[in-house]
Amino acid sequence: MTDQPYTADPPELRRSLSVLDGVAVAASSTAATTSIGIGLGVTAGVVGLHLPAIMLLAFLPVLGIAGAYSRLNRVEPNAGNGYVWVGRSLNPWLGFMVGWVNIVATVAFLAYTTAVTGSAMLQLAGEAGVHRVGGLALDPGSTAQTTAVGIVVLVAVTLTAVTGIRTAARLQTGLLVFEYVVLLGFCGYGIVTGPHAFSLSWFDPFAIPSATALAQGMLLSVFCYWGFEAAFSVNEEVRDPRDASRAGLITLVTMLGLFLLGSVAFQRVLSEKELAGHGAEGLAFFGDRLAAQPWAALPLVALMFSAVASLQAGVIPTARGMFAMSRDRTLGPVWSRVSARYGTPAAGTLLIGALAAAVAGLALVIPRLADMIMATVNAVGIVVALSYALTALAAAARFRSLLREDWRQGVRAVVLPALSALALLGLGGYLGWSFYTSTDHFEVSADNGWFLLTTPLAMIASGFVAAGWAKYVRRSPYFRTGEGTDADAPQLLTTSN
Numbered sequence: 001m002t003d004q005p006y007t008a009d010p011p012e013l014r015r016s017l018s019v020l021d022g023v024a025v026a027a028s029s030t031a032a033t034t035s036i037g038i039g040l041g042v043t044a045g046v047v048g049l050h051l052p053a054i055m056l057l058a059f060l061p062v063l064g065i066a067g068a069y070s071r072l073n074r075v076e077p078n079a080g081n082g083y084v085w086v087g088r089s090l091n092p093w094l095g096f097m098v099g100w101v102n103i104v105a106t107v108a109f110l111a112y113t114t115a116v117t118g119s120a121m122l123q124l125a126g127e128a129g130v131h132r133v134g135g136l137a138l139d140p141g142s143t144a145q146t147t148a149v150g151i152v153v154l155v156a157v158t159l160t161a162v163t164g165i166r167t168a169a170r171l172q173t174g175l176l177v178f179e180y181v182v183l184l185g186f187c188g189y190g191i192v193t194g195p196h197a198f199s200l201s202w203f204d205p206f207a208i209p210s211a212t213a214l215a216q217g218m219l220l221s222v223f224c225y226w227g228f229e230a231a232f233s234v235n236e237e238v239r240d241p242r243d244a245s246r247a248g249l250i251t252l253v254t255m256l257g258l259f260l261l262g263s264v265a266f267q268r269v270l271s272e273k274e275l276a277g278h279g280a281e282g283l284a285f286f287g288d289r290l291a292a293q294p295w296a297a298l299p300l301v302a303l304m305f306s307a308v309a310s311l312q313a314g315v316i317p318t319a320r321g322m323f324a325m326s327r328d329r330t331l332g333p334v335w336s337r338v339s340a341r342y343g344t345p346a347a348g349t350l351l352i353g354a355l356a357a358a359v360a361g362l363a364l365v366i367p368r369l370a371d372m373i374m375a376t377v378n379a380v381g382i383v384v385a386l387s388y389a390l391t392a393l394a395a396a397a398r399f400r401s402l403l404r405e406d407w408r409q410g411v412r413a414v415v416l417p418a419l420s421a422l423a424l425l426g427l428g429g430y431l432g433w434s435f436y437t438s439t440d441h442f443e444v445s446a447d448n449g450w451f452l453l454t455t456p457l458a459m460i461a462s463g464f465v466a467a468g469w470a471k472y473v474r475r476s477p478y479f480r481t482g483e484g485t486d487a488d489a490p491q492l493l494t495t496s497n
Contacts, residue, residue, distance in 0.1 A: 193290070
C-alpha cells in the first residue's frame with residue numbers, strides 16, 4: 001500500500017457514497033442494538049422505570065444539535081465538521097477542543113465496544129455449550145477475556161475500513177438489516193406478551209427520583225444517541241453533501257423510535273432490578289425470557305453484529321476527523337496520508353485501531369466489565385455533551401443575522417441550537433458537581449465520583465496540551481484563522497435554509 005505524502009493541498013477522498021450509505025455508517029456508529037442491549041440497563045440503574053421519559057427528554061436537545069449540524073453542513077461540508085465550524089465561528093482553541101474530545105471519546109468508546117463485542121461472543125459460546133477453552137473457564141463478565149477476544153475483531157474491522165468506506169457501508173448495511181429485524185421482532189413480541197403492566201408513569205420525567213438522576217440519565221441517553229453525526233464526517237465522500245444532512249437526521253429519528261420501542265419492551269418484560277442488574281448481558285437475559293433456544297440466542301447475535309458494526313463505524317469517522325485536522329497541521333502529517341490504492345486515510349485508520357486496542361488494554365485496571373462500561377459511558381457522555389454544545393453555539397453565532405432578516409429561520413438556526421447547547425452544558429456542569437461532592441476520596445471504581453469526574457477532565461485537559469503543541473510547535477495556520485484548509489464556504493444562505 002503506497003501512501004501519498006502530506007501536502008498543503010492534499011488529494012480529496014473519493015466521492016462514492018449515497019444517502020443510504022451515509023445512513024448505514026451513522027446508524028452503525030449510533031449502534032441502536034448495543035445501546036438498547038446495554039445502555040438501557042445502565043440508564044435504568046439511574047432513572048428506574050422511566051426509560052421512555054428520559055429517552056424522549058434527551059432527544060429534544062439532540063434534535064437541536066442535529067439541526068445545527070445540518071445547517072452548518074449546507075454552507076461548509078467538511079470532514080472535520082465541528083472542529084472547523086467551531087474554530088471558524090467561535091474560537092480556534094475551542095474548535096480544536098471539539099475535534100480533540102471527539103477523538104478521545106471515540107477511542108474510549110472503541111475500547112468499551114471492543115470488550116462488549118468480546119462479551120457477546122463469549123456469551124454465544126456459552127449458549128453453544130462451550131464453557132472452557134483448555135483449562136480456562138470462559139467468563140463474559142471478565143474485562144480481560146472480553147477485551148482479548150474483542151481486540152481480534154477490532155483488528156479485522158479496522159483492516160476492512162482501510163479498503164474503503166463503500167465496502168464498510170455495504171457490510172454495515174447487511175448487519176443492520178439483521179439487527180433491526182431481530183430487534184423489532186423481539187421488542188414487539190415483548191410489548192405484547194410481557195408480564196409487567198404498561199404504565200403512563202414510564203413517560204413522566206417528573207417521576208425521576210432526583211435532579212442528579214435526571215442529569216446523569218440525560219447524559220447517558222445523549223450517549224445513546226451519539227453517533228448520528230458520523231454521517232457528517234464522511235460528507236467529503238458522499239455524492240452530494242446534502243445527503244450527509246439527510247442521513248444524519250434520518251438516523252436520529254430512527255434511533256428515537258427504536259429506543260422508545262426497546263425501553264417499553266424491556267420494562268414490560270423485566271423488573272427494575274432485572275433491568276439494572278444484568279449489564280452487558282441484559283439483551284441475552286431479555287431474549288431468554290421471551291423464547292427458548294436456539295431462538296433466544298438471536299438477540300445476542302444481533303448485539304454481536306451491532307458491536308462489530310459500531311467498532312468499524314467508530315474507526316471510520318474518527319480517522320476522517322483526524323484527516324481534516326492533519327490538513328491544518330494541528331495534528332501530524334501521518335493522519336492526512338491518503339492511500340493511492342483505496343482513496344482512504346489508510347495510515348490514520350490503522351493508527352486509530354491501534355490506539356483503541358491500547359486503551360482497551362488499559363481498561364483492564366477495572367476487572368468487572370459492568371464497572372468499566374459505567375465509567376466509560378459517564379465520561380464519554382460528559383465530553384460528547386461539551387462537543388455538541390460548542391457546535392450548536394457555533395451555529396447560533398454563525399447564523400445570528402437571520403434573527404433580523406427572518407425570525408422563523410432565526411428561531412430554527414439560532415435560538416433552538418443555543419437552547420440545546422445551554423441545556424447540555426448545564427446538565428454536564430451539574431453532573432460534574434454531583435460527582436465532586438459525592439465522595440471525599442479517589443479510587444478506580446465506577447461508583448467513585450472523583451474517578452468518574454477525573455476521566456472526562458483528563459480528556460479535556462489533554463486537549464489544551466495538544467492545542468498548545470499545535471499552535472506553538474507545529475505553528476498551525478488554523479490558530480490564526482480557525483478555518484480548515486478546504487474551508488472555501490459559499491455565502492451563507494439567508495432565505496432558503
